Amino acid sequence: DIQMTQSPSTLSASVGDRVTITCRASQSLGSWLAWYQQKPGKAPKLLIYKASSLESGVPSRFSGSGSGTEFTLTISSLQPDDFATYYCQQYNRFSNYTFGQGTKLEIK
Amino acid sequence: EEQLVQSGAEVKKPGESLKISCKGSGYSFSSYWIAWVRQMPEKGLEWMGIIYPGDSYTRYSPSFQGQVTISADKSISTAYLQWSSLKASDTAMYYCARPRSNGGLDVFDIWGQGTMVTVSS
Numbered sequence: 307d308i309q310m311t312q313s314p315s316t317l318s319a320s321v322g323d324r325v326t327i328t329c330r331a332s333q334s335l336g337s338w339l340a341w342y343q344q345k346p347g348k349a350p351k352l353l354i355y356k357a358s359s360l361e362s363g364v365p366s367r368f369s370g371s372g373s374g375t376e377f378t379l380t381i382s383s384l385q386p387d388d389f390a391t392y393y394c395q396q397y398n399r400f401s402n403y404t405f406g407q408g409t410k411l412e413i414k
Numbered sequence: 415e416e417q418l419v420q421s422g423a424e425v426k427k428p429g430e431s432l433k434i435s436c437k438g439s440g441y442s443f444s445s446y447w448i449a450w451v452r453q454m455p456e457k458g459l460e461w462m463g464i465i466y467p468g469d470s471y472t473r474y475s476p477s478f479q480g481q482v483t484i485s486a487d488k489s490i491s492t493a494y495l496q497w498s499s500l501k502a503s504d505t506a507m508y509y510c511a512r513p514r515s516n517g518g519l520d521v522f523d524i525w526g527q528g529t530m531v532t533v534s535s
Contacts, residue, residue, distance in 0.1 A: 307475075307476065340522075342459075344459075349511075349526065349527060349528055350459065350509075350522070351525075352521055361523070393458065393459055395522075397513075397519040397520060397521060398519070399518040399519050402461065402475055403461040403475075404461065405461065406458070407458045408458040408459070
């Protein structure tokens with residue numbers, strides 16, 4: 307199966323900061339990469355699909371980029387509601403689903 | 415409104431059996447896959463397997479093959495995750511999730527609220 311590696315595992319930032327989370331795949335995914343946000347005690351929420359497409363209702367400060375094996379999630383200006391854990395997920399049609407290990411975004 | 419509603423929290427002893435459920439509504443349940451995702455305490459998300467309720471075709475992650483059974487009853491729009499003999503290491507939150515499209519693999523745009531399973535003697 308395809309392995310996903312996220313970095314960093316933890317990120318400390320302040321409101322208003324621009325932050326970037328990276329996800330690397332063990333083999334090429336094309337653009338079959340999604341990003342989810344999870345808050346404590348809640349189910350994950352889809353933010354980005356197909357590497358760079360913003361899910362309906364998600365604020366435009368979230369953006370995704372990349373293809374192949376390297377992908378990034380960027381939050382352009384952190385808001386208090388953005389402090390959460392973020393996961394990448396590959397959904398390459400020729401493999402099973404795999405999640406990254408998660409990045410916890412903490413208030414500095 | 416399309417939604418998935420899961421059964422309530424469970425507390426079990428090691429060796430006991432368990433079946434938790436995920437009921438879909440607001441869409442054609444038979445036509446969309448349902449996946450199960452595990453989240454152990456303070457850990458990340460792990461895809462366990464997926465079922466197509468229309469014909470009960472099931473695929474498991476190698477990590478969970480033989481450890482759990484995924485099933486579905488399309489007549490009552492419900493998918494299940496079951497264990498025949500629980501272990502303490504099965505303690506986790508379990509989510510069901512629906513891929514956006516009914517074609518191949520797709521992102522999970524609808525999630526259940528989660529079922530917490532606690533296994534302790």
